[in-house]
Amino acid sequence: MPDPQIEKLLIVQDRDVALQKIEQELARIPQERAALEAQITAEQANIEAARLELQQKEVERHELDTEVKAKENAINRFRNQQLEVKKNDEYRALTHQIEQSEADISQLEEREIELMLAIDESRETFEAEKAAIEVRMVEQKKQIERLAEREINLKASIDQARSALETARQAADEQFLGHYDRVRKIARRAPYVARIEAHKCTGCHLRVCNEVSSAALVAGQPSFCDQCARMVYA
Secondary structure, three states, X not given: OOOHHHHHHHHHHHHXXXXXXXXXXXXXXXXXXXXXHHHHHHHHHHHHHHHHHHHHHXXXXXXXXXXXXXXXXXXXXXXXXXXXXOXXXXXXXXXXXXXXXXXXXXXXXXXXXXXXXXXXXXXXXXXXXXXHHHHHHHHHHHHHHHHHHHHHHHHHHHHHHHHHHHHHHHHOOHHHXXXXXXXXXXXXXXXXXXXXXXXXXXXXXXXXXXXXXXXXXXXXXXXXXXXXXXXXXX
């Protein structure tokens, strides 16, 4: 059986570790919430970027349509001018302009058809991606709600955990408790009070010297690992 004071310290350690876990969980929640909010913002940005890209194609199609109409108006104007000119070279020049405008219209209409097909494809892709993104955003918002609930529950339990730790500390010997607090500052993680098994400290898993192994058997006297400085018991 461990020293009675060690047993009390083990209770302190158990309560201490329980409190640390709650505090660590609470500390992670703002980070997890921020990460989820950043994901939602990124998803919204992706939707908006895809929407703008689609709108830009629509604007380009409208500009092509406007250009086609301008060319058609120009052709009508050239034909009216042909009715007024009297010289053959002027008539031929207007004919050339008409032919060039008609060729331009043909190219513009081909481009417009290609663009309309691209718009239809982009719109279909946009709607599918938008639906998938919205599903992810719903789940991300649910995760944020669950985080809020967990935060409330953790805050409700932290006072109880602190009270349990304080009660355990009050029951421990002051000298042993002082050593525990010192070790807690030195060690990077629990356990701060570790058992010696097969001449090894279960805190650092290194072999302790024979003197430490022997001293750990003596009740009423704190012993420390000569490798990691944790309190040890046998």
